[in-house]
Amino acid sequence: MHKLVTWPSEGLTRVPHSVYADPAIYEQEQIRIFRGRSWNFVGLLAEVPRPGDFVRAYVGETPVIVARESESQVNVLVNRCPHKGVQLCQEWAGHTKTFACPYHQWSFDLNGSLRGLPFRRGVDGAGGFSAEFDCGSHGLDRLHVTTHNGAIFASFSADTPDFARYLGPANLMYFERVFDGRPLRVLGKMRHRVATNWKTLVENFKDPYHATLLHVFFATFGIWRAGQRTEVRIDESGGSSTLVQQSPVVLQKARADEIRSDIADQMKVFRQDFLSLAEPSILKVLREFPEDEDTVTMQTLWPNCAVHQNLNSLGVRLALPRGPHMIEIHWTFFGYETDTPEMTERRLLHANFFGPAGLVTGDDIEIWQLNQRGVATTPSGVARLEAGGSGTEDADFVITETAVRAFYKHYRKIMEL
Ligand SMILES: [Fe+2]
Incomplete structure (x- = not known):
């Protein structure tokens, strides 16, 4: 990668204006920071108290769904259908068993697994998906999740330090x-x-x-x-x-x-x-x-x-x-x-x-x-x-x-x- 910016020789007492404006730097921030080793606040457990409750949030630019699957399990799912990339869920908060894509009605459960797709075997034996099509490999992307005293954080990276060490x-x-x-x-x-x-x-x-x-x-x-x-x-x-x-x-x-x-x-x-x-x-x-x-x-x-x-x-x-x-x-x-x-x-x-x-x-x-x-x-x-x-x-x-x-x-x- 070419050098995005030459930091001034004075060091930390200077910040180049381009870090606030350069699209190439912005793009790297998305990759290295928001999709990297960071814990991103996505909501409070109090917002999803019962299994089936969900709220919509973002990790950087990425839309996510924070869904309570069970008493003990809260999932953070990328809010994007693996079929065509459509943002599935538009409601800010609600209660549900499944999230269905409005485009072709693929539906996903609270842990992001693909549960059903209409016309899977086609119509009158014609078209549809082959027998090899494996629902198990077409679920929603899931982020790593940690909670701390009621606050929920998500990370794209598996090796983000544990939350206490992350904060110091x-x-x-x-x-x-x-x-x-x-x-x-x-x-x-x-x-x-x-x-x-x-x-x-x-x-x-x-x-x-x-x-x-x-x-x-x-x-x-x-x-x-x-x-x-x-x-x-x-x-x-x-x-x-x-x-x-x-x-x-x-x-x-x-x-x-x-x-x-x-x-x-x-x-x-x-x-x-x-x-x-x-x-x-x-x-x-x-x-x-x-x-x-x-x-x-x-x-x-x-x-x-x-x-x-x-x-x-x-x-x-x-x-x-x-x-x-x-x-x-x-x-x-x-x-x-x-x-x-x-x-x-x-x-x-x-x-x-x-x-x-x-x-x-x-x-x-x-x-x-x-x-x-x-x-x-x-x-x-x-x-x-x-x-x-x-x-x-x-x-x-x-x-x-x-x-x-x-x-x-x-x-x-x-x-x-
Ligand atoms: Fe202020």
Whole structure:
């Protein structure tokens, strides 16, 4: 293979714009990352509680069906008929015994085996399939599956490391803080498209530097503060990481107006008098995870998944690639089966920060699209990632891009760039 890109000599403090725009790089990402040794989040066990339940999902670009075959068995099947390649299942969720292709009605059971095809012996003894045609060798492709405390992951590769090793100890601890083994309850889903590259989202999830500068909502109402206790925890490979913030207002250690003046010192455009909440109760937080004070965590799982705990909102989001310049974002919001009605109300209210019209993610969506316009039109340019030094180690401060550099350390290894 010819060299797709020459990485700048500065190393991880530079990212060539072409990695966000070059179709040849995009194609290699599909092969090496999404169809390679990665665990891809495809849903929650709570979405398929009974045998016969299924949901539709994606691994990178590949459409899949997550189907519960039995109490103990969940299968992830490629949603593509082996006959002609048609996407079989169009419903996002349902309950069934078989999936039938709409084209020629080949039908498959919950583990993907071909169970029947009409006119197998032809009509009146003419046509049809020969006696040698073996249903057993024409099933749906199946992915490797692992589950961890209610979350389901799929991989095209048989030798993806086991999930705990894949995340690394620090990230596993934060993953298990949210997915602690209690049965989950799905609260809702959102899906929308954004005209940007999938890595732009992953970088954004790993970037605490922008949180108080872009997200005026966070800054105004004291959910993030630049000087507040922050941790960035990165796994050994660099691919997965967690940002942890202790929110001063949530912990009632500062008043929102004190934080506002702290931000206003640094931001010329920030108007302290500009924003107020008509309904301040949205910021009311019920404390959970009682043993610690980490009120906001954002975890990114290699390659394109993020788990958030933000105030009382818990959720998973995926940045699914749809060509170099487009993504589909899938959000799943959840709580625990044991939640009180009051807690469920908080979780639903705090989901308003997220999604296509989120009070916080609305800002990000605008930026991701502007980001793509810049990089796609100057493929020879480079991004400069020098906040917090040039390394890829853990950090205890906000103004750092260490987790983004670490992501590219892993990315370059997998992509051989
Ligand atoms: Fe953001």
